[in-house]
Amino acid sequence: MNSLDEIIQYSKQAAFDLNFASAKKWRSEDPSRILLGFLPVYFPREIAHAANGLAVGIMGAGDRLQIIKGDAYYQSYICHMPRGVIEMALNGNLDEFDGFIFPSICDVIRNLSGMFQLLGKGKFVKYLDFPQNFSSHIGGEFYHNELHQVIDQMHKINGIKIRPEQLNKAIQLYNKNRNLIVQICDLKQEFPWRITTEDFYYILRTGLFIPVEQHNQILEDTFRFLQEDIGEPMDNIKVVVSGAFCEQPPIGLIKTIEMAGCYIVDDDFMLGSRWMEENVEENTDDPLKALVEAYLNKSTFSSTIYDVDNPKGKRLVQQVKKRNADGIIFAAPSFCDPALLDRPTLQKACDEAGIRHINFQYHENIGQFKVIKEQVGAFSDSIKLWEEPVAEVRNLSEKNTNI
Amino acid sequence: MPDKQVAKEQSMILQKNMLARLFKELSTAKGTGKKVVYTFVPGNLSELILAFDMLPVYPEINALQSGMRKKSRDFIRDAEKAGHSEDVCTYVKCDIGMMLNGNIGPTGEKLPDPDLLLLSYTGCFTFMKWFENLERLYPGVQVAMLHTPYQEGGKITPEMVQYMVKQLKEEVIPKMEKVSGKKFDQTKLAEILENSRKSQDLITQIFDSTKNKPSPIDAYFAGVYYIGPINVGFRGTVEAVEYYQELYNEVQNRVEKGLGPVTPEGEIEEERFRLVVEGPPNWTHFREFWSLFYNMGAVIVASSYTKVGGVYDWGFRHNPQKPLESLAEYCMNCYTNLNLTQRIDLLEKCIKDYQADGFLINSIKSCNSFSAGQLFMMRILEDKLGIPVGFIESDLVDPRYFSYSNIKNRLDSFFQMLDQRKIIQKQQEIAT
Numbered sequence: 001m002n003s004l005d006e007i008i009q010y011s012k013q014a015a016f017d018l019n020f021a022s023a024k025k026w027r028s029e030d031p032s033r034i035l036l037g038f039l040p041v042y043f044p045r046e047i048a049h050a051a052n053g054l055a056v057g058i059m060g061a062g063d064r065l066q067i068i069k070g071d072a073y074y075q076s077y078i079c080h081m082p083r084g085v086i087e088m089a090l091n092g093n094l095d096e097f098d099g100f101i102f103p104s105i106c107d108v109i110r111n112l113s114g115m116f117q118l119l120g121k122g123k124f125v126k127y128l129d130f131p132q133n134f135s136s137h138i139g140g141e142f143y144h145n146e147l148h149q150v151i152d153q154m155h156k157i158n159g160i161k162i163r164p165e166q167l168n169k170a171i172q173l174y175n176k177n178r179n180l181i182v183q184i185c186d187l188k189q190e191f192p193w194r195i196t197t198e199d200f201y202y203i204l205r206t207g208l209f210i211p212v213e214q215h216n217q218i219l220e221d222t223f224r225f226l227q228e229d230i231g232e233p234m235d236n237i238k239v240v241v242s243g244a245f246c247e248q249p250p251i252g253l254i255k256t257i258e259m260a261g262c263y264i265v266d267d268d269f270m271l272g273s274r275w276m277e278e279n280v281e282e283n284t285d286d287p288l289k290a291l292v293e294a295y296l297n298k299s300t301f302s303s304t305i306y307d308v309d310n311p312k313g314k315r316l317v318q319q320v321k322k323r324n325a326d327g328i329i330f331a332a333p334s335f336c337d338p339a340l341l342d343r344p345t346l347q348k349a350c351d352e353a354g355i356r357h358i359n360f361q362y363h364e365n366i367g368q369f370k371v372i373k374e375q376v377g378a379f380s381d382s383i384k385l386w387e388e389p390v391a392e393v394r395n396l397s398e399k400n401t402n403i
Numbered sequence: 404m405p406d407k408q409v410a411k412e413q414s415m416i417l418q419k420n421m422l423a424r425l426f427k428e429l430s431t432a433k434g435t436g437k438k439v440v441y442t443f444v445p446g447n448l449s450e451l452i453l454a455f456d457m458l459p460v461y462p463e464i465n466a467l468q469s470g471m472r473k474k475s476r477d478f479i480r481d482a483e484k485a486g487h488s489e490d491v492c493t494y495v496k497c498d499i500g501m502m503l504n505g506n507i508g509p510t511g512e513k514l515p516d517p518d519l520l521l522l523s524y525t526g527c528f529t530f531m532k533w534f535e536n537l538e539r540l541y542p543g544v545q546v547a548m549l550h551t552p553y554q555e556g557g558k559i560t561p562e563m564v565q566y567m568v569k570q571l572k573e574e575v576i577p578k579m580e581k582v583s584g585k586k587f588d589q590t591k592l593a594e595i596l597e598n599s600r601k602s603q604d605l606i607t608q609i610f611d612s613t614k615n616k617p618s619p620i621d622a623y624f625a626g627v628y629y630i631g632p633i634n635v636g637f638r639g640t641v642e643a644v645e646y647y648q649e650l651y652n653e654v655q656n657r658v659e660k661g662l663g664p665v666t667p668e669g670e671i672e673e674e675r676f677r678l679v680v681e682g683p684p685n686w687t688h689f690r691e692f693w694s695l696f697y698n699m700g701a702v703i704v705a706s707s708y709t710k711v712g713g714v715y716d717w718g719f720r721h722n723p724q725k726p727l728e729s730l731a732e733y734c735m736n737c738y739t740n741l742n743l744t745q746r747i748d749l750l751e752k753c754i755k756d757y758q759a760d761g762f763l764i765n766s767i768k769s770c771n772s773f774s775a776g777q778l779f780m781m782r783i784l785e786d787k788l789g790i791p792v793g794f795i796e797s798d799l800v801d802p803r804y805f806s807y808s809n810i811k812n813r814l815d816s817f818f819q820m821l822d823q824r825k826i827i828q829k830q831q832e833i834a835t
Contacts, residue, residue: 073779075796077490077768082775107528110553111776114743118783127555127742132524132531132548133570142552142566306524306531308538308546335490337771341532344486345539361488 015205042272049170057208063365081247167287180219192263243332261380303338313349330359446525446734459636470686470800526739567731593723595639605647613704617674619657623703634712675700705753793817
């Protein structure tokens, strides 16, 4: 594309196409192509790619769809995201999908997989049980088998048997995708005024709807345009946003945080797009094993992973330091047990590391941001106005303690 | 309903003594050197814990007891003050609040700190978060994680069993050996499993007694007491077998005499409605909640909640010949580890086998594992069986979510519907 603006305008449309028109068009161009929908957080899209498929992220309906039928399926105390998914399923938005993947992230998504089974959606519905045991020969073997089940289902649909070279190629493409995302994130950390998080969010989210080759091109273009010295720095603080790995925040919420005086230098929006912290091994004889090992050993931290051996509080603090952020905003969806049950522990880790934080809850279709804007604005102001004196007081207090 | 003092049956006394002994042992564990394992009811590995002579503590049982003892409100408040959201599971918050307040158990004595956190991660994602929180409250404690695969395909595959057996062999048992200082004894485990099998046979027959009219038991409100020993560490003991034998005899005696269930206010003299209930009960107002049913002559002939610690209806029994495989299969067979289709099938079987007049869901705010999908399940059962259905909402141990009048209004409408249906059915019978 010819300009950053053009990319953003395209992505704005593509990222919220709840009819999945471009993905369906892609599928219709070749009868052997298959379309898979996957729920948050992570799914190794490489295996779909290698089977001439496209794995499309189903991230909920956000604030783009009025929920009528979906509310009849869920009690008021269950998060909002599955209502939009059911609404889309019942409205026929997902009719041309061949299969659905429900990663094991919480009980709500787990039971949603059962609802899809009962509704008879797709040619298969797979609850992908990610192992919580991270030994290669225990959890690894189990996960290998889980992935094989997905591969078998795809094979039943289009008869394509995945060859190692195809899977290796897919791994390379998705490694490239992740590396480009990380490069842009790094650049955005250094020059956050060059692109807003809102605009980058559109670009990132678009990647869940289109073929990876196409998204890589968009990311390369974006990276190139961001090399230019564009935009004006503002007197904003830098924050990391944590807790939004599944139900996505509405765009209005991201805008609100930015308008309240924050540069978001890292977050967990669409975390699955950069789930791997390092490249999956390329060009191996057993690329499926490479994907398995990558999940066991290279995954980022998340509330969906049992973390006793590598606590996520410690990893969040490292992330804040790496991003040179001034504080953390804990923004989790209402009724999200995984995110909300982690919050006290993460906050404690922040307190111990002297990192400032605030928290609030949202749901994907909230429309009122005034209170959040005031809260975030006060947080930003407090850091801008008082950071140095507070640090000095802390140093003084430490000195007094030593005396 | 006669207003009379209800005499305690022998099985009640047996259970009370068993629990008193367990809590006594727990209170003296640090002195006696017995090691203490914190674990969960669904997918509990009672037999393994017994094989290592360790003592179990069940945080969700502590929470429900706190609820019944009216302590949970303050515990939840304290956990929320410590940063927990109002939205999350109240069992977790109640347990954390209890710990913040000295971890005093139901007997008024302090529960010992855990020597081992045994996370049997079965059918509930929140269990995992719960134990991550506990691990941080007891820094340095040994932790063993047993990941139970979900029955997403409606069956247990050899790969699922193999995954669990490997975890047991390479992670759980070595950790238990380390904590207890004892070697794993497979023969001893097999003997314990033989007792489990006997208890499972008996409890299945006890719950099956609701086929009788009138039903001799209430399989929900009284059922939660019946599942006590088999769920809280006694499964596999001779005591448990004796308890279930005694209970079975008592139930048979009631069947022979044509008696209905015993409630806190005496026997139900007229069984007006037979119900199947899905979902856990509310604990903070347990007796009031129950009275809403027995005052109307409503008897619960089957409930899904009494299957959270194991589903025995389809024939599963622990197998001493294949001890680890059978532990794995047990874990995977717990109710909340079944997929929605299996849950519907099981409820349908209960409705048919026990000739229920209606199906009721008590949807629990705290428990997504149960609650997510219940409205859809209800609609399917209604369509398939043409049975009247009802839906009420409450919580496990958060009294803020128990509204007596709301629940009563809904139940009154539900019972009226059942009454009406009976009248229509009678008229149809006469007409034909």
